[in-house]
Amino acid sequence: MLRRVAYNFAARLTTALLSFVVVWLTARYLGAAGRGAVSLFVTDCAALLLFIGLLGGSSLIYLAPRRNLWHLLLPAYGWALVVCATGTAIVGLLRQPAFSYLLHLGVLSLLQAFFSINCALLLGRRREGSYNLLTAAQVALLAGCLLLAFGLDARWQEVSTYYYASYVAFGLPLLLSFGPLLRLPDQLRLNLRLRATTRELARHSRGAHFSNILTFANYRLSYYFVAYYADARAVGILSVGVALMEAIWLIPRSTALVQYVDMVHTAGTGPLPTAALRVARLTVAGTLAAVLVLIGLPAELLSRVFGAEFGAARPVMLLLAPGVVVMAVQLLVSSYFAAQARYRINNAAATLGLTVTLICCALLISKLGIRGAALASTCSYVASTVFLLWHFWRATGSGLGAFLPGWADVAYGWRLLQQRWR
Numbered sequence: 001m002l003r004r005v006a007y008n009f010a011a012r013l014t015t016a017l018l019s020f021v022v023v024w025l026t027a028r029y030l031g032a033a034g035r036g037a038v039s040l041f042v043t044d045c046a047a048l049l050l051f052i053g054l055l056g057g058s059s060l061i062y063l064a065p066r067r068n069l070w071h072l073l074l075p076a077y078g079w080a081l082v083v084c085a086t087g088t089a090i091v092g093l094l095r096q097p098a099f100s101y102l103l104h105l106g107v108l109s110l111l112q113a114f115f116s117i118n119c120a121l122l123l124g125r126r127r128e129g130s131y132n133l134l135t136a137a138q139v140a141l142l143a144g145c146l147l148l149a150f151g152l153d154a155r156w157q158e159v160s161t162y163y164y165a166s167y168v169a170f171g172l173p174l175l176l177s178f179g180p181l182l183r184l185p186d187q188l189r190l191n192l193r194l195r196a197t198t199r200e201l202a203r204h205s206r207g208a209h210f211s212n213i214l215t216f217a218n219y220r221l222s223y224y225f226v227a228y229y230a231d232a233r234a235v236g237i238l239s240v241g242v243a244l245m246e247a248i249w250l251i252p253r254s255t256a257l258v259q260y261v262d263m264v265h266t267a268g269t270g271p272l273p274t275a276a277l278r279v280a281r282l283t284v285a286g287t288l289a290a291v292l293v294l295i296g297l298p299a300e301l302l303s304r305v306f307g308a309e310f311g312a313a314r315p316v317m318l319l320l321a322p323g324v325v326v327m328a329v330q331l332l333v334s335s336y337f338a339a340q341a342r343y344r345i346n347n348a349a350a351t352l353g354l355t356v357t358l359i360c361c362a363l364l365i366s367k368l369g370i371r372g373a374a375l376a377s378t379c380s381y382v383a384s385t386v387f388l389l390w391h392f393w394r395a396t397g398s399g400l401g402a403f404l405p406g407w408a409d410v411a412y413g414w415r416l417l418q419q420r421w422r
Contacts, residue, residue, distance in 0.1 A: 241316030
């Protein structure tokens, strides 16, 4: 398991570094206001993709080993088309942006939806190599197109360039993703029980994905509060601090993903094995180390890297730091309950977190600005994690101590690194 986590982490690290390049390019060439506009667009797309997961998402991973992939693909694609069209119309009614914005939102969200569906099916069949390669290629294309466009001509240094680069970044990997799908042994034929398959997919998706919707609101609701109380420039500064800190989550997400896939395939219902808990503790230790490195970066360095406006992101990072470490534990615990289809526990934790987010955003952002947004996120992460740990203790007899690394874990991890280096 540890080796698979390492490979998955390496792929996610590559993706995170490329995502950092995208953040840097949009911040450096578009400024805080432009970066804020891009962040709001990305958030709108992500919101649509969340509702697409109500008939797909992690449930595609769960059902992929049990069903013909093509029987799952058709209802997932159909639902994605409905959600993207309806969601774009709702955004148009609520915020009344320009028609060009809505056009980009509808088409790009649909491309992302199809791509995520294909990748979920590959991951469900344990084609982790194809999955990692495609996701890394998507971010690489986006970063490469932005670098080329911004560097060629100053007239391309505008928000619309991000939209055009995204068409290439999602369209090409989407086409490539059909290659490994077609090489799978599933017969490409129409499912006569399409309605039954759709109902099964929806039944698993509703419980599994509801917590994802609530969790997304916990992560990004503050952007809309900041845009309301301040402006796009403040959103841009906040987004840089958030992007840097959330990049650390590639460490626990790599472990949680492998843990989830393994438990789905083994139908495990008991406590996590000793080896899995050791990997979890090493994951928390790695997360803590990465957080300490990031919060040690001076504001002057952030200003030099991203632009003079972004030195103000450092206080955001400091306030987010405790929540980022706590979330490493939450990601591991929530994947345990998700693999057992105990979605109500994750949903309840996400609901609690969202409640805390709403209260704290309303009370803090109007007074503290982006610092209030960071503090609200940390409070939300702590509350929902404590709730999950309580249920984990009831289910397994293990509490927070099972995830706290000790010197023995650090020594074990160091020996593994030495062996790998040799």
